Amino acid sequence: MVIIMLGAPGTGKGTVGKLLSDELGIPHVSSGEIFRSYVKKQGEIGKQIEGYMSQGKLVPDELAIQILEKRLKEDDVKCGVILDGYPRNIKQAEKLDELLLKQDKKVEIAVNLSLSDQDIIDRIVKRRTCPNPECREIYNIEFKPPKIEGICDKCGTKLIQREDDNEETVRKRLETYHQISENLIDFYKSKDILYTVKINIHSENTSRDVATEIERYLRK
Ligand code: ADP
Ligand code: ZN
Numbered sequence: 001m002v003i004i005m006l007g008a009p010g011t012g013k014g015t016v017g018k019l020l021s022d023e024l025g026i027p028h029v030s031s032g033e034i035f036r037s038y039v040k041k042q043g044e045i046g047k048q049i050e051g052y053m054s055q056g057k058l059v060p061d062e063l064a065i066q067i068l069e070k071r072l073k074e075d076d077v078k079c080g081v082i083l084d085g086y087p088r089n090i091k092q093a094e095k096l097d098e099l100l101l102k103q104d105k106k107v108e109i110a111v112n113l114s115l116s117d118q119d120i121i122d123r124i125v126k127r128r129t130c131p132n133p134e135c136r137e138i139y140n141i142e143f144k145p146p147k148i149e150g151i152c153d154k155c156g157t158k159l160i161q162r163e164d165d166n167e168e169t170v171r172k173r174l175e176t177y178h179q180i181s182e183n184l185i186d187f188y189k190s191k192d193i194l195y196t197v198k199i200n201i202h203s204e205n206t207s208r209d210v211a212t213e214i215e216r217y218l219r220k
Contacts, residue, residue: 001080006184007113008177010124011199012207015138017084019211026080056172058088065095089180093187110188111214115199117174123201124170128159
């Protein structure tokens with residue numbers, strides 16, 4: 001099963017994607033995470049990627065497609081994948097369809113998480129991330145704080161604030177989203193595989209509820 005997580009940055013795609021991954025037993029693949037791991041290695045490609053990310057811009061399609069293509073050929077995603085952050089535009093979506101077709105697969109559902117820009121900004125600047133690549137748990141200092149301040153509940157690693165999780169970059173990322181990625185909603189709607197969930201950040205346990213709702217829908 002191939003599931004795509006759509007929605008602006010900060011809608012909880014990552015958290016919901018990971019919950020679904022645990023429940024359904026298929027890997028969660030986040031393009032942002034993959035790019036951040038390249039940046040960390042500080043090789044030639046990593047430095048290039050860092051330039052785009054720090055400005056809230058998209059990594060060029062050729063590079064994004066190439067890196068995702070490589071990832072989707074790995075063994076663990078043979079039976080399915082939850083894609084988070086990819087595709088980011090129509091070109092990437094078409095490329096993905098081509099790629100999947102070659103493997104006799106297709107996108108089954110595109111989940112669209114919807115939330116207002118102001119709520120998104122509120123949420124992202126309060127976001128804290130576990131940098132441990134085996135864990136990657138996401139917290140929010142207001143809505144989902146860790147039990148011990150600054151420390152990951154799951155693995156004990158010191159939490160970080162992502163470099164691009166500041167208000168200025170978030171506004172740019174939102175602009176990029178509205179200009180480019182929002183088109184994907186119509187793309188998948190026209191294929192009749194769009195499933196939209198309205199997010200309410202003021203209720204507790206949001207991401208868990210959203211994941212449960214999606215699962216229920218998938219089992220129907
Ligand atoms: P968020 O959804 O919170 O913006 P991500 O971790 O998905 O964060 O992405 C972080 C950054 O990585 C983006 O701002 C962009 O620069 C880059 N990126 C992620 N996925 C893609 C993609 N499919 N194509 C191009 N750039 C991407
Ligand atoms: Zn952790």
